[in-house]
Amino acid sequence: MRYGSTSRKAPLTSLRGAVLRGLAPDGGLYMPMEIARHSPAELEEFRRLPFTEVCFRVVKPFATPDVPGEVMWQIVSEAINFPVKLVSLSPGLHILELFHGPTLAFKDFGARFMARLMGYFVRSETRPLTVLVATSGDTGSAVAHGFLGVPGIRVVILYPSKRISEAQEKQFTTLGENITALEVAGSFDDCQRLVKQAFSDAELNKRTFLTSANSINVARLLPQMFYHVAAYRQLPVASVPLIVSVPSGNFGNLTAGIFAKRIGLPVTKFIASTNVNDVVPRYLRTGEFHPRTATATYSNAMDVGNPNNFPRLLDLCRGRLEYVQKEIWGHSASDDETIAAMKTLHDRYGYVADPHTAVGLLGWEAYKLEHPDPAQGLVLATAHPAKFADVVMKAIGSAPPLPDRLAAYLKREKLSLPISSAYDDFKEFLLVH
Numbered sequence: 416m417r418y419g420s421t422s423r424k425a426p427l428t429s430l431r432g433a434v435l436r437g438l439a440p441d442g443g444l445y446m447p448m449e450i451a452r453h454s455p456a457e458l459e460e461f462r463r464l465p466f467t468e469v470c471f472r473v474v475k476p477f478a479t480p481d482v483p484g485e486v487m488w489q490i491v492s493e494a495i496n497f498p499v500k501l502v503s504l505s506p507g508l509h510i511l512e513l514f515h516g517p518t519l520a521f522k523d524f525g526a527r528f529m530a531r532l533m534g535y536f537v538r539s540e541t542r543p544l545t546v547l548v549a550t551s552g553d554t555g556s557a558v559a560h561g562f563l564g565v566p567g568i569r570v571v572i573l574y575p576s577k578r579i580s581e582a583q584e585k586q587f588t589t590l591g592e593n594i595t596a597l598e599v600a601g602s603f604d605d606c607q608r609l610v611k612q613a614f615s616d617a618e619l620n621k622r623t624f625l626t627s628a629n630s631i632n633v634a635r636l637l638p639q640m641f642y643h644v645a646a647y648r649q650l651p652v653a654s655v656p657l658i659v660s661v662p663s664g665n666f667g668n669l670t671a672g673i674f675a676k677r678i679g680l681p682v683t684k685f686i687a688s689t690n691v692n693d694v695v696p697r698y699l700r701t702g703e704f705h706p707r708t709a710t711a712t713y714s715n716a717m718d719v720g721n722p723n724n725f726p727r728l729l730d731l732c733r734g735r736l737e738y739v740q741k742e743i744w745g746h747s748a749s750d751d752e753t754i755a756a757m758k759t760l761h762d763r764y765g766y767v768a769d770p771h772t773a774v775g776l777l778g779w780e781a782y783k784l785e786h787p788d789p790a791q792g793l794v795l796a797t798a799h800p801a802k803f804a805d806v807v808m809k810a811i812g813s814a815p816p817l818p819d820r821l822a823a824y825l826k827r828e829k830l831s832l833p834i835s836s837a838y839d840d841f842k843e844f845l846l847v848h
Contacts, residue, residue: 416477418445418633421726430481431536434529434634435544437627438614444727445633451476453679462648466499467492469648470641473678477637486535491638494527494561499642501649502796504764508779510772511646512796518586519799519821520716521668522557524642525635530561530568532634533626537567540624545845546570547613548628549606551664552579552716553798556586558628559594569593570628571845573606576833579715582802582821589827597844601836604709604720609841619842630667631723639671640678646793647680656790660686660779662771662797664717666695666724673731673742683790687745688778690714690753695722696745702736713750713806714770716798746778753777757810767815769803772796 418433419425422443428436433445453461453472461469470491478487500512516523537544546568548558555572562570572587576598588596599606610627613619630636647653659682661669669685676682687695690712698704706721732738748756756773760766768776772794779792800807800815808814817825834840 416479416481417448419448420444421446421730430478430633434532434632435536435626437625437632438611442615444631444724444730446727446730447477447633450674450677452677455679458647458679458681461644462653466641466645466648467495469644470495470638473640473644474637482532482535490528490531490535494531494638495524495641497523499645499649501646502766503651504766506651507791509646509650509791509793510766510768510796511642511793513642514796514799516557517820518553518556518560519802519818520553520557521639521642521795521797522553523561524638525630525667526554526557526561526628528638529628529632529634530558530565533568534565540567542624544568544624544626546626546628547573547610549573549603549610550579550587551575551603551718552583553802554629554716555596556583559587559590559596562628563590563594564592570595572596573599573609573841574831575603575606576600578603578711578718580803580805582804582825584831585824585827585829586821588829588831589824591830595848596831597834597841598831599834599836602709602720603718605836607719607721607723609836609838612838613841613845616842619845623845629723630665630670636667636671636674639668640675642795643672643675643680643682650791650793652791653681656683656788657681658684658686658779658782658790658792660688660775660782660792660794662714662717662775662795663687663689663695664692664719664722666722666728668795668797669743670724670727670731673728676742677731684782685743686775686778686782687743688775689745689747690717690774691747691749692718692720693745693747694720695725695728695743696747699740699743699745712770713753713803714774716771717774744782746781748774748777754806754810757807761811767800767807767811768796769798769800770806771798
């Protein structure tokens with residue numbers, strides 16, 4: 416398996432090269448040059464096999480020959496050691512709960528897998544690897560916990576000051592050890608810009624060994640195929656056309672879904688469900704992609720004005736608008752609509768959802784209104800509602816129970832360092848610390 420840049424101006428590389436570099440030298444994103452397709456018979460077998468075995472079979476072709484089979488088996492079995500739960504609210508509506516990992520968010524899949532894969536790849540390196548990550552909420556905690564204590568790797572997390580929930584913040588700013596959190600005076604897009612500038616800075620890259628843990632890194636996307644397959648395994652009736660609604664910000668989650676479709680998963684359509692930061696739904700309607708400054712919303716992990724993975728979506732669809740539209744339907748929701756959807760879910764089904772999941776539900780409901788043909792909807796539930804207790808309280812009048820592991824972090828002292836959004840300040844920090 417070789418990996419090439421979406422910009423097509425960088426040499427092909429191995430999985431190791433793609434993972435340790437993060438961003439291709441031409442500024443593009445690494446993509447697998449081929450995607451092995453599984454037959455319908457194999458997919459049906461996936462419904463009967465243990466989940467670890469399924470994950471191993473899905474990812475192995477993407478890692479050959481860089482990672483021996485026995486090593487990949489160990490990585491998968493250690494990283495994905497928590498359940499994926501399908502909750503059927505009705506015969507035509509299912510919620511896939513992806514928040515049963517250590518940090519209560521779907522990012523645990525990508526971060527835990529990537530940490531172990533990188534640990535394997537740097538085992539013989541003499542200089543430490545610095546992992547840079549910008550977070551709009553849940554990525555930071557998942558990456559921090561995934562890499563905590565991994566030898567030879569330090570993690571630097573950038574997050575927008577006062578724009579994420581306290582529960583999200585405390586999960587990655589209280590750890591210490593090899594995890595450093597930088598509280599940036601700016602937006603998530605500023606954080607993302609700083610990380611990208613660092614990778615394109617030739618002088619900095621000569622003096623430090625940098626890679627990314629954002630979804631620009633292909634190692635984050637590969638394991639996100641696992642739960643799309645997990646959903647198929649658990650559907651009561653797999654023959655009814657499946658529509659998957661993906662709460663979307665940076666679009667790594669949806670990109671991984673299309674990877675899963677390319678390996679054979681029978682998904683009829685993906686819904687790009689966004690909050691008011693709707694540059695992709697607008698593109699799907701108009702054919703024009705116009706990044707803009709992100710607006711703060713209740714579903715803060717999706718407050719992204721320039722989605723990182725958009726070039727990958729185009730690459731998967733050969734750069735043609737009509738092919739993107741064939742795969743993806745877009746919908747955006749306001750904060751008021753999000754609150755109302757959270758209340759409806761609770762009143763109608765007794766289900767407590769976080770705001771991102773509610774945005775996903777709104778995407779499915781809007782799609783269903785325009786497409787009355789028989790179909791079943793699958794909404795990805797990306798985070799535990801307790802991480803957004805204040806929003807849940809506003810929606811349903813009571814706060815969700817706080818899991819013990821989240822409550823413990825809320826009591827700990829924040830260790831983050833304040834920093835401006837100027838690149839020179841960030842570069843100096845990386846060189847001095």
